Amino acid sequence: MKVYICRHGETICNAMGKIQGVIDSPLTKLTEGGIAQAKQLAKILSSTSSAAIYCSNADRAVKTAEIIAVPHNKKPVKLPELHEIDCGKFEGLTIEERRRLYAEEDDERNMDKFNNPFPGGESYATVKERLKPFVEMIKKKHASNEIIVVMHQGSGRTLVSMLAGLSNQELVKVGFPHNIVYEINSSKESRVSYIINGKREEGVLYR
Numbered sequence: 001m002k003v004y005i006c007r008h009g010e011t012i013c014n015a016m017g018k019i020q021g022v023i024d025s026p027l028t029k030l031t032e033g034g035i036a037q038a039k040q041l042a043k044i045l046s047s048t049s050s051a052a053i054y055c056s057n058a059d060r061a062v063k064t065a066e067i068i069a070v071p072h073n074k075k076p077v078k079l080p081e082l083h084e085i086d087c088g089k090f091e092g093l094t095i096e097e098r099r100r101l102y103a104e105e106d107d108e109r110n111m112d113k114f115n116n117p118f119p120g121g122e123s124y125a126t127v128k129e130r131l132k133p134f135v136e137m138i139k140k141k142h143a144s145n146e147i148i149v150v151m152h153q154g155s156g157r158t159l160v161s162m163l164a165g166l167s168n169q170e171l172v173k174v175g176f177p178h179n180i181v182y183e184i185n186s187s188k189e190s191r192v193s194y195i196i197n198g199k200r201e202e203g204v205l206y207r
Helices: 034-045 059-072 095-110 124-141 153-164
Strands: 002-007 050-056 077-079 146-151 180-185 191-196 199-202
Touching: 002 034, 002 059, 002 153, 034 059, 034 180, 050 059, 059 146, 124 153, 146 153, 153 180
Parallel strands: 002 146, 050 077, 050 146
Antiparallel strands: 002 180, 180 191, 191 199
């Protein structure tokens, strides 16, 4: 099985520096914005022999997946379990606003980002549990296939870590910008590489 994992294109919330989580906003239309990023991802992935394209049911992921799907003539399969981590009280806030309004809660979460949830939201541990059925499904259904998965920063780094066999401590450090494509080949002892800015690198990008 070979899995290509990418993030949705930049959104208005992303451009404004706001924490998004389960709230949604449209892809930006600037020259280097979200739609352009989705088209670039589509170009990178156009030569893959994708048996299926899965995406989060958030509109920003669906729109990105639809653009990626055009060269493959496939309809993306929308799955709620691929949704972004719920950021609770932090949703819609900038980092500065988060620190000003919820410094104590933010400090508590930062003590253990894997286990400690966003206040009123999810932890990475919760997201990992949410994704386990999806991982089992694709291993059974696509054991000999290539597939594409379009996700979010938090849920995406979680899936990358699960398929790459990373530790929970490594999981929270996985870099997942809008213009990256992770390639995980599980038929070769989870060989991992990524493509960013047109260049392929071995291993995982850490932030």
